Amino acid sequence: MTKAPVQWRGAWVATASASLALASGQAAASGFQINEQSASGLGVAFAGQAAAVHDASTVFWNPAGQALLPGRQAVGALSLILPSTRFEDSGQSTFSAFGNGGQGGENAVVPALYGTWQIDDRWSVGLAFNAPFGLATEWDATWAGQFHAVRSEIKTMNLNPTVAYKVSDALAIGAGLSYQRLEAELSNRAVLAPPFPTTAIGTGTVKGDDWGWGWNVGVLWSMAPSTQVGATYRSKISYTIEGNLEFSGFPAAAPGRAVRADVELPQTFSLGVSHRLDAKTRLLADWTWVGWDSIEELRIVDKATGASVSNTTLKFESAWRIGLGAEYMVDSAWLLRAGVAYDTTPVQDAYRTPRLPDEDRFWLALGARWTPGANAPWWVDVGFAYIWLREASSQLPYPGAPAEEVRRGALVGTYQGHVTLLSAQVGFRF
Secondary structure (H helix, E strand, O other): OOOOOOOOOOHHHHHHHHOOOOOOOOOOOOOOEOOOOOHHHHOOOOOOHHHHOOOOOHHHHOHHHHHHOOOEEEEEEEEEEEEEEEEEEOOOOOOHHHOOOOOOEOOEEEEEEEEEEEOOOOEEEEEEEEOOEEEEEEOOOOOOOOOOOOEEEEEEEEEEEEEEEEOOOOEEEEEEEEEEEEEEEEEEEEEEOOOOOOOEEEEEEEEEEEEEEEEEEEEEEEEEOOEEEEEEEEOOEEEEEEEEEEEEOOOOOOOOEEEEEEEEEOOEEEEEEEEEOOOOEEEEEEEEEEOHHHOOEEEEEEOOOOOEEEEEEOOOOOEEEEEEEEEEEOOOOEEEEEEEEEEOOOOOHHHOOOOOOOOOEEEEEEEEEEOOOOOOOEEEEEEEEEEEEOOEEEEEOOOOOOHHHHOOOOEEEEEEEEEEEEEEEEEEEO
16 A cells, blocks of 8 residues: 655654654663673572672662672673564554664673772772663664664763661661763654755754763661661662754755753662572572653753754653572582563553663573682672563554654554673672
């Protein structure tokens, strides 16, 4: 069936309305959150991180845990995220003839560094340097959803100093500050229409960045010699993303524009449990809540005048995950790990975009730690996980969508995705 062409009026409006939707593709956690902060945590699918205290990475997961680490400790981790994201068009999309877009997932390497220092029997300090949000999608330059998205990338850099206080042998508390940078680059195809001299299709790209402040707190309670319960909270971080909307590939000149958008990344709360069955075996569990409902829409405004350029409806919902993990000490050299988890998505079916084709996911993880000797000052952790995503539907435009979203064309079909995770880290005590 021949589809009627979509009429566009004002190329910069068409582009900006689909841009700055600060989201990545198939991140390993729901939404565009990155859980891959340590190899020791990956081996148990990040189950019970608020109580686990594997190593200095507890600075990020629960700063209270660093009170249990003697002396000084440093950990460096590197994680490889290999997502696969495919779209299958139903034949009802406006631009079905342009194809399914190829492989939308984009590989990423995520580094993390942590350090802790025990000042005395009560006080300790720590530092985390990591990337809590990010990843990217990139579809073919021309595909069925080209006016919705081509490239979407978000990067974060988080600097998180912490302090912990050991109230008693059974109770520790901790807190920290986060100074976090967010960078975004988003592009999609757009039509150059009157009042310009010619009508043509090109690409519009928005790039922007900002720094924001946040904080985190945690508590760790030893209920019994074999059981610990931890709780941790990480605050929202608000950004005013400022950047430029630029055009390329047009035969006629198309003016750029300085734009900005306010974005509030979500708060998180996690409750974890660690229980030792015996000297060799430990069980871990957690429930984590992420307040993605802080992102209802993305309104883009002209930086100079404050006038609204566009408004993209997202309507994210709060999400949660549960995880179960186990560790088994084979001997003084080897510790084995395994874990499973279930992670829900903040994306509602009606508002799913190719910038974030997210759905609920299942985790299966394995890992190990090798220590060269009983009193060795260093060790190595490795982790592997495979994540299955539920099939995700695309039903754009949603009923009652504003005209600017309707003009991008219908995108009707399904997304299939999975993610492979590999991580390695080295830890030192001194």
